[in-house]
Amino acid sequence: MNLSSRLAEVAGQLPHKEAYVYEGERCTYGELNAAVSQFASGLRHLGIQKGDHIALLLGNSPYFVIGLYGALRAGATVIPINPIYTPDEISYILNNGDVKAVIGLDLLVPLFVKMAALLPKVEHVIVCETPQGKEQGISLTGKMKSFTELLLSGDAHYKGPELADDDVAVILYTSGTTGKPKGAMLTNRNLYSNAQDTANYLKINGEDRVIAALPMFHVFCLTVALNAPLMNGGTVLIVPKFSPAKIFQLTREEKATIFAGVPTMYNFLYQYEEGKAEDLQTLRLCISGGASMPVALLKNFEQKFKVIVSEGYGLSEASPVTCFNPLDRPRKPGSIGTSIMNVENKVVNEFGEEVPVGEVGELVVRGPNVMKGYYKMPEETAHTIRNGWLYTGDLAKMDEEGYFYIVDRKKDMIIVGGYNVYPREVEEVLYSHPDVVEAAVIGVPDPNFGEAVKCFVVSRNPNLTEEQLIEYCREHLAKYKVPSSIEFLAELPKNTTGKILRRALKEQLTSTEA
Structure with a gap:
């Protein structure tokens, strides 16, 4: 069993059940499964073969759901990419991931046009229409096809090729805390x-x-x-x-x-x-x-x-x-x-x-x-x-x-004078203070102890001072875990999932000191 075949099975059992709701639009399992087959069929007409790589540059929408399941039903490997990545980040993943087709919003059309010469392996760009794109009068050129037209041209009864449990279904590029992002190959199983x-x-x-x-x-x-x-x-x-x-x-x-x-x-x-x-x-x-x-x-x-x-x-x-x-x-x-x-x-x-x-x-x-491993990285695997x-x-x-x-x-652990300090335990204490909204802790170089504990805090109380918060930490932490300094910020840097980025704070600190 795999995601595509199980969706078809559920649709057969519950054709009139709501599969998703999006901005007031309601879609049943029967409708979703038919759309997935149509899109998969459309991809096959474009020449997408089993094992080809298709990138999704999409936010949360029916386009993503149909694009994902449709590509899987066609036997393709899906590479989801954050659509707000920089052109350099996107082109690296598209090239490293040997992507043959890209599914993206019409708002990204200018980016695709600009990057075309850098992406020789990309044969098709499938464009998803948005109200904003229509307002801006964005038109399709060259390799570009309309998602909607491709969907309408497909066969709602298309079954797709046989899929093996060990076939790679999705490649997820990790955020790359060190070096370039790595593509984790996830199979159907x-x-x-x-x-x-x-x-x-x-x-x-x-x-x-x-x-x-x-x-x-x-x-x-x-x-x-x-x-x-x-x-x-x-x-x-x-x-x-x-x-x-x-x-x-x-x-x-x-x-x-x-x-x-x-x-x-x-x-x-x-x-x-x-x-x-x-x-x-x-x-x-x-x-x-x-x-x-x-x-x-x-x-x-x-x-x-x-x-x-x-x-x-x-x-x-x-x-x-x-x-x-x-x-x-x-x-x-x-x-x-x-x-x-x-x-x-x-x-x-x-x-x-x-x-x-x-x-x-x-x-x-x-x-x-x-x-299964990292794509094209046997040593890392x-x-x-x-x-x-x-x-x-x-x-x-x-x-x-x-x-x-x-x-x-492992890499975030701070070593103060030979003692291990885990950022999380310091953050727990900071979060327990009634005036602290958010907190992040990193290690910074210290001439005497090797490293020292530095905190970044968002406070709801503009009168809260660094000294008061350090004193609060002294009451709840061993001496070597107490922050040496606390910096107040209006907000902490986060990725698209809302995860606080300690790495960005370290980089920000390094560039300030430089």
Whole structure:
């Protein structure tokens, strides 16, 4: 079974059930499956063969859903790309990923025209029309085709070629914290198994109405808020762009049952003054991932809105989910939960040996969700996957009940005078201060101790001082963990999923000092 064939199966069983809702537009499973077949058929007419690579440069929309599933049904490999990447970032992925066709918004047409000479392998650009594009009078040229016309030209009964479990379905380019982005190759089996195992673990079913406000080109949304509900007859409530007002309104009007977001989204929802508990009363579950959620924020959110937040963990290379807090036992604040079904997690030392309960080591993962490898990077693949285990690069510990706790990224650990300081534990203390809205902690060079702890804080109180906050940290942290300096900012840099970027803060600091 794979995503495309399972969609067809669900459509056969529930043809009139709502598959998605987008800006008031409602689409049934029968309609969606027909559109997917039509688009896949249109791609075949263009000459797209099984195994060809197709890039999606799209935000959250029906275009993304039909483009993704249509390309998969045609046997192509899909490469989702953040549409707000720079031309250099986009051209690198398109060239490195050997992309034959691109599906993108008409607003990107000027970019495609400008980049045409740099993309010799791209044979087709399939353009999705938008009201803004029409207003600007954007017209198609050269290799460009209309998404709508291609869709209408296809056969609604097209089945597509046979797909093997081990065929690469999606290549996800990781953000590339060091060097160029790496393309994680996820197979049909990887994606389908993780969607179903996550759905089973979180009991996502046909009664659920799941808000997809995270970017669909990001694997968290792709698996948890798109594939998992669609594979089980649920309804996806597509949000083109996250805003607290939109989430409260949509939840109330569409009777949403599940919301998935990153901690920053929960912070925005919590801070939104007009948000009320009754707006979210239909939610049975909130899911948090993408970054560690401060315990203070989790407790405050649950108390204010009377809804459980289940924190989990995943990474692109694992399709992505490996852990979630279980629903049939007490949730442990600060924990990423226990291994989901069919996936194993363990904590190991530098020799790959499992460490005792409570000790910190590197989290490694094994299961049907683990990627095939990095595209055209055998050495990186061999370094990351060893003896069948995926080495995550995250430092973690496990308690006696099998709950895992992410301590920090291996590379983010700060060493102060020989002592390990994990940014997260300092951030937890900062978030517990009533005047702190957001916080991020990094290590900076120190002539005496090797490194020192530096904090960046967004405060709701303009009178809060650096000295007051450092004193607060002294009351809650060991001496070597106390920040040496705190800088107040209007906002913290984030990526498109809302994850705070420590790397950008480090770069900003380096350029300022230079």
